[in-house]
Amino acid sequence: MTNSVPPLALEAELAFVPIGTLRTEAGADITDVTIAYQHWGTFRGDPHGANNIILVEHALTGDSDAADWWCEVIGPGKALDTNTWCVISTNVLGGCKGSTGPASTHPDGQPWGSRFPAISIRDQVAAEHAFLQELGIERVHAVIGGSMGGARTLEWTLMYPEAVSTACVIAVSARASGWQIGIQSAQISAIVRDVNWHGGDYYTTGTTPVDGLAAARRIAHLTYRGEQEIDERFGSQAQRGENPLGAFRRDDQRFAVNSYLEYQGLKLTQRFDAGSYVTLTEALNRHDIGRGRGGLIKALASSEVPTMVVGVDTDILYPYHQQEHLSRNLGNLLAMAKIVSPVGHDAFLTEARQMDRILRNFITLSTPDGLELGTAYIGDEYYI
């Protein structure tokens, strides 16, 4: 198999790989699982050894179109240079962008709905691992991801260290904190209290729990953005043409920030499935590197994959001390980087200049002696 070329689809094209039945960590079977993916750049090297694959992991409501949502760092000449690297990104198990999730069709022809089991971050990684194996890929040069993508990246280094040469873990923690579980569960609660939720089996009712999903996003968005950034943008300004200071409170007379948050909620309902939102949020609640591995500290210490940790100084959802905790305890820390930004958690998506510098540094650190890939050689051009 050495030096065989994985049968990748056309560049950028959304493609689907069946991986069969997946038994979840909690013991349920998901049959006929499909993983959707896209890739950019040409594969080089050995699919079982040194190669140029960078696996990019998306966040909660992201998708496999990493060259879109991370367009400032993925592409020709960019930090993750697709002239050099083969960037692969999958849609997560439980999602709604091509991979199997609650909105997908069960083998019996009906939607999975409430029959879709609870999944963990580990289940997501197991599915992605099975996907790579289906393509004949036994090893990747790097896994990179932020937020829920960072949780998957961290699990990759512990579940399949032999398959990962280096890792870059961004804006996440070693396990869900009590505060995170609390705020994430408040979001789940907003959805399941929507009368259109129907216990998760709304797909055939002609209605969807849009109000609940929008409410969830509204709460979530306030954890994705820094409080100073929100205030600098909106302060206590009225939405144009509306008067939030009238004699009676009215839902249609809003502060500008509420118009913004309602718009964020509405946008999400137009592109994302509530069932997937609940499933993936529940997976975040279950994120715990220490489970079954002797606890957090032992698990982190056991990590052998050279790992870079990145955080944001104003992150409300995954405060920077959580990345400091990772850095102090990871068995093979490659480097640590702090994004300084008023933007908060989302800064890894929005602070292009800083992410460019950080990811170029990661690439340099991850290829200290260059990377010989048959006729190709990757290395020098990355040294700063």
Added chain:
Amino acid sequence: MTNSVPPLALEAELAFVPIGTLRTEAGADITDVTIAYQHWGTFRGDPHGANNIILVEHALTGDSDAADWWCEVIGPGKALDTNTWCVISTNVLGGCKGSTGPASTHPDGQPWGSRFPAISIRDQVAAEHAFLQELGIERVHAVIGGSMGGARTLEWTLMYPEAVSTACVIAVSARASGWQIGIQSAQISAIVRDVNWHGGDYYTTGTTPVDGLAAARRIAHLTYRGEQEIDERFGSQAQRGENPLGAFRRDDQRFAVNSYLEYQGLKLTQRFDAGSYVTLTEALNRHDIGRGRGGLIKALASSEVPTMVVGVDTDILYPYHQQEHLSRNLGNLLAMAKIVSPVGHDAFLTEARQMDRILRNFITLSTPDGLELGTAYIGDEYYI
């Protein structure tokens, strides 16, 4: 009137003072307003001049029983020593603990419900000022309050500087920030989306929007408590006897933090009215010291009342930089103090030792030359 004694009720007894019609800042009339209050200690001094009244302002879901909710700092021998000081606390306008609010009876015999207007922090202070005037009190030695009580305290110093000798403003900001409006409006939204809300007119329906109110409190509580404190207490532990890691997500199989948050929500629904919660949260949204005063900085600079500012280093709801902003800009800053605690916003209620020290210091600073009140003398015993 000099040296007349205000007709206060019996110590600690909940009493009611009618103040007539109040026209709100936004131009609506609230007729037949009653303000409920309690007091502790004996009045001394001149109700129009130097006296020993300390007005204590409660937070969003608090009430006039300040000697209960702030029992560690109010009482004989405590920082706010009721052997020396006459501590008065009212229930806020719009509340549900004796003062007129949406659940109160309108003059027509029906509940106010949706007819109760939107009120501002200024309306709350105007009502409290009218209450004091009804008792013949034209001036108090100090106003002290935290959170929404801090907002009222700040407005006291700007609306009625002639009535306030000193002030202590705790864990609040000069105006609602965009983030605060966002998270507070998410709470209002949770209530008004409850099918039992009935546009605010649920009082005669036999049902109350308990689910919405509990959901609101669940969100709010995560802003009242520090994220590290929540994590240290609950982490990702399962609630005893429940398994939140089962094969399917179930609302009755919970993480411990969710049991805690649901309990906090339930407790609130048993003691607080949803209509008041919406009314008072909306008042917090409208909190803006700068409105009609040439903006925040001019308004703060115009303050003549010696004011102490207190904040909490881990406050999520009113981050410490907001108190630094107050301190930098207030026209007559008496002192600044930082509560250091993992507890977050609620630390001004829970960190008894630190609040004791801070309030004793405030009393000392507010009576630099002691306070001559006829036969009584207040001063030396407070010098540290």
